[in-house]
Amino acid sequence: MAGLLAATLLALAAGAREAGAACTDPPSAEVNWQRCAFDGLDLRGVDLNAARLRDGSFFRADLSRSDLSGINGFRAKFVNAVLREAKLYKAKLSGADFTKADLTGASLTEADLRRARFFGAVLRDADLTGARLKGADFTRADLSGATWIDGKRICAEGSLGRCN
Numbered sequence: 378m379a380g381l382l383a384a385t386l387l388a389l390a391a392g393a394r395e396a397g398a399a400c401t402d403p404p405s406a407e408v409n410w411q412r413c414a415f416d417g418l419d420l421r422g423v424d425l426n427a428a429r430l431r432d433g434s435f436f437r438a439d440l441s442r443s444d445l446s447g448i449n450g451f452r453a454k455f456v457n458a459v460l461r462e463a464k465l466y467k468a469k470l471s472g473a474d475f476t477k478a479d480l481t482g483a484s485l486t487e488a489d490l491r492r493a494r495f496f497g498a499v500l501r502d503a504d505l506t507g508a509r510l511k512g513a514d515f516t517r518a519d520l521s522g523a524t525w526i527d528g529k530r531i532c533a534e535g536s537l538g539r540c541n
Contacts, residue, residue, distance in 0.1 A: 404428075406444075515539060 400413035404423040414434040421439050427447040439459040446466040454474045462482040471491040478498045487507040495518040503520075506528035520536040532540035 399408075400410060402408050402410070404420060404425055405428075406424050406426040407428060408425065409429045410433050411429045411431045412433065413430075415438050416434055416436040418435075418438045420435075420443060421441045423440070423443045425448060426444050428445070428449075430445075430448050430450040430453045433450065433453045435453065435455045435458045437457045438455070440455075440463050441459050441461040442463065443460070444464045445460075445468055446464050448465070448468045448470075450468060450470045450473050452472040452474075453470065455478045456474055456476045458475070458478045460475075460478060460480045460483050463480070463484070465483060465485045465488050468485070468488045470493055471489050473490070473493045475498045476494055476496045478495075480503050481499055481501045483500070483503045485503055485505050485508050488505075489509045490505075490513050491509050492512040492514075493510075494514045495516075496514060497517045498515075499519045500523050501519055502522040504524045505526050506524055508526050510526060515538050517538055520532040520538075520540050521534045523532045523536070523540065524530070525532060525540045530540065535541070
């Protein structure tokens with residue numbers, strides 16, 4: 378009976394852990410940081426592959442060279458964040474805010490960027506091959522040297538707000 382009770386308690390604890398975000402968990406693949414705030418933190422080179430970052434806040438955070446492939450970052454805030462050379466392959470970032478973020482050399486291939494905001498962001502030499510951009514706002518964004526969604530077109534130097 379005691380063994381059954383212990384097993385039940387362990388199962389309930391595991392279920393509770395999976396259901397809620399643990400904002401104090403260290404960065405790791407598949408971490409659940411939903412609705413967590415990491416404003417101003419140095420997260421360079423971390424592996425957040427397939428992490429749950431929905432509604433998370435990364436204002437002024439440095440995520441350079443980090444792996445954010447396959448993340449769920451619906452409505453996440455990356456305002457003034459640094460994501461230089463970050464991997465965002467197949468990331469789900471619809472509604473995310475990248476206002477004034479530095480995404481120089483970032484890989485956004487096959488990312489879902491519908492309704493994302495890139496106001497004043499730097500996307501120089503970024504790769505947008507296969508990205509979904511419906512409703513995305515690139516007002517004043519620097520797209521110079523970026524690979525466009527068709528995977529062939531390279532945006533000309535001085536491409537601000539759109540790929541020329």
